[in-house]
Amino acid sequence: MPIGLLLVQALNGLQLGILLFLVAAGLTLVFGVMHFINLAHGVQYMLGAYLGATLAAWTGSFWLGLVLALPAALLCGLVLEVAVFRHLYGRDHLSQVLATFGVILFLNEAVRTLWGSAPLPMAMPESLSGGIPLMPGLLYPTYRLAIIAAGLATALLLWFLVERTRLGMLVRAGASNAPMVSALGVDIGRLFTAVFGFGAMLAGFAGVLAGPIFSVEPGMGDNLLILAFVVIVIGGIGSIRGAFLAALLVGLLDTLGRSLLPELMRLFLAPSPARQAGAALASMLVYVVMAAILALRPAGLFPARGA
Amino acid sequence: MADGAAPTAAGPAARLSRDGLPLLLFALLAAAPFAGFGDGASLTLMARAMILALAATGLWLLVGGAGLISLGHAATLGCGAYAVAILDAHGITEGAIVFPVAILGAGLFAFLTGAVSLRTSGVHFIMITLAFGQMAFFTAASLAAYGGDDGYTLYGRTEFLGGRLLESRLVFHFVCLGALALVWALCRAVLASRFGRVLRATRENPLRVQAVGFSPYPYRLAAYTLAGMTGGLAGALLANATEFVSPAILAWQRSGDLLFAVILGGLGRLHGAMLGAFAFLLLEETLSHVTAHWRLLFGPLLVLAVIFLPGGLVGGLVGGRRKPGGPA
Known part of the structure; x- marks a missing residue:
């Protein structure tokens, strides 16, 4: 494969990873602080895209x-x-999984009722609609680079919020021992609500960013949600740093797998079965990696401290 | 005693009161075709309900029996359904081959994935079963020879000794009923056995089970495999009911539906799974007649059921409530 194409695929993977991180960050915070499994987090990404569009x-x-x-x-x-x-x-957890599953059914259908089943078009901003030459004759869309930049900036902001501010300190304290934080006079209920709202906003942000490049349609959050779960499980539940690294890993693995594996299979198989086997392997790749990591390191690659 | 399969040395009267509801359900289902529900639409709906109930009963063994929350149970149905489709594509439609292959295939899938999944617990277990479910889904979607994304249409139902028995809706009705009753009786017997008692103990407190000298792992793996086999049977029946197999059977939302059926029925009793599955389909059928956007009502009902009916229908009906098991 030519080096230019590889570079493009790597950037695409990075950009998917960034979107995944924005969704997974809220998910992992909510789980870390409240031990709450929120399957409906993907719907919040979808809502963000619809609202944005x-x-x-x-x-x-x-x-x-x-x-x-x-x-x-x-x-x-x-x-x-x-x-x-x-x-x-x-x-x-069982009740949480089911109730949030009900929320998914409701919101997916609500979106379908309000906006219809057809994908909603969303225009890219004028200023970012061009391309940037990576190398002679190879343009890469500016918008996708902007997503990567925005995601990195958000990750930095998040790190600052969680590690360097009073609110972040309370969130970390709440994650390791909520009753103790509550006993020290912090209204843990309001803290939970704030973390939850913030997580929803991050997912919505990812949705708006994704709007112009993916199709805005009902159920668009479901597949991303599963990938985001893979991310937080690989990264270690409750760990923002883990979520960031795992999101990039999953994004790159998924995107590069899809483009490289069919080529790789061609070394062993005839072109047509190679393409099929490669595509099948590529769509399973992240789940295989997740199963392997969970089996070897059940707490994930970067377990949260104190959790 | 709140637990469904709690073995008590009870007389026939107590036995009847404990198993009365499921036995009544079986009797009603057996009588239904002759009591005005013999038309095609009713039989189709009842077959779907019984197959869902069959799958839910197997899942109950995991959730209610062992306290293991699997969000990947639909994958075992997919194994069963695809066993039917793949054998059909190679010209094998003999039930004496198809059904054992479907059941054993799904059992093998459950055994292999369970062996890895059961090394984790709690949230991680939910996630890893979900991941294996997705792997099965994408594998099915990539089987281009068997329809890929578009699915595979069966040319006919499974035969028995060359006879096209299942083509008759009435016979198929009783085959589904027989399978459901058999699986229910089997799961009930399993839960009441020594094995079942250890399994239920691992749900309540795995640490103490270890202290008493049992290792929970093989018990859980056996239950996981057994649940997978019932899923395979349900999948093979489902393929025959719809005469169509597609990756949609394995979608993770289907696993969510199954889990909902189990919880709607209640974890207090094994037959809660059946009640939940019937209630689930009835609800879906009724609401979809009311509006095309029936999920707008279904979703909130699910949320309300979880919040206000923690014991499920069984808990509400019999008062046999037990506190919902903690995170497994």
């Missing part, structure tokens, strides 16, 4: 759409937390 169409500007979609996504998250999730914190 609709608001961008209304205002006629991607940037206004983005700025308005973030508080809207935050609001959706808070409403869900107050209406449903709050009642599930003390319950077992």
Whole structure:
């Protein structure tokens, strides 16, 4: 495979990894602090994309759409937390899985009812619609590079928030011993709500970013959700740093697997079966890696401290 | 005693009150075709309900019996269904071959994935079963020779000794009923046995089970394999019911549906799985007549059921509530 194509695929993988990280960060925070499995986190990514696409169409500007979609996504998250999730914190994982599964069914159908089943178009911002030459004759879309940059900036901001601020300190303390934090006079319920809303907003942010390059349609969050779960399990549940590294790993593995494995299989098989076997292997690759990591290191690659 | 299969040295009267509901259900299902529900639509719906109940009963063995929350049970149904499709593509439609292959194939899949999955517990177990389910899903979607994404249409139902027995809806109805009753009785016997008692003990407290001198792992693996085999049987029946096999059978949402059926019925009793499966299909059928967007009502009902009906239908009906098991 030519080196240019490899570079493009690696950048695509990085960009998928960044989106995964934005979704997985909220998921891992919510699990780390509240021990709450939220299957409905992927729907929040979908909601973000729909809100972004609709608001961008209304205002006629991607940037206004983005700025308005973030508080809207935050609001959706808070409403869900107050209406449903709050009642599930003390319950077992089974109840949490099921109730959030119900939320998925509801919101996927609600989106289908409101916006229809057809994918919603979302325009890229003018200023980022061009390409940047990676090497002579090879353009890479500026928008995708912008996603990578935005994701890295968010990761940095998140690291600062969690490691260097008072709020982040409370979140970390809550993750290792919630009753103790509560006994020290912190309103743990409000802390939970804040973390939850913030996670929903991050997922919504990822949704808006993904809007122009993936199709905005009902159920778009489901597949990403499963990948995000793979990410937090590989990275170690509750660990932001683990989620970041695992997200990049999964993004690169998935994207490079899809382009490289069919080529690789051609060394052993005829072209047509090689393409099929390669594609099948590629779609299974991340799950195989996850199963292997869980079997060898059940706590993940970078387990959260104190958890 | 809250547990379904709790062995007590009870007389026939107590036995009847304990098993009365499932036996009544079987009797009703046996009588239904002759009591005005003999038309095609009713028989199709009942067959679907019984197959779902069969799969849910197997899953109950894991969730209610062993406290293992699997979010990948649909994969075992997929193994059974694809066994039917793959054998059909190679011209083998004899039931005496197809059904054992479907059951053993799904059992082997469950054994292999269970051997890895059971090394983890709690959330990780949920996630790893989900991952194996997704692997099975993508494998099925990539089987281009057997339809790939589009699925595979069976040319006919499975035969027995060359006879096209299952083509008759009525015969198929009783085959499904027989399979359901058999699996229920089997799971009940398993749970009541010494093996079942150790299994239920590992749900309550794995540490103490180890202290008493048992290793939970082989018990859990055996239960996981058994549940997989019932899933394989359900999948083979499902393929025959719809005469169509596609990766949609293995989608992770189907595993969620199954889990919901089990919980809706309740973890207090084994037959909760059956009740839950019937209630699930009835709900789906009723709501989809009300509106095309029936999931708008179904989703919130699921949430409400989880929040307000922790004992499930069995808990509500019999009062046989037990506190929901902690994270496995």
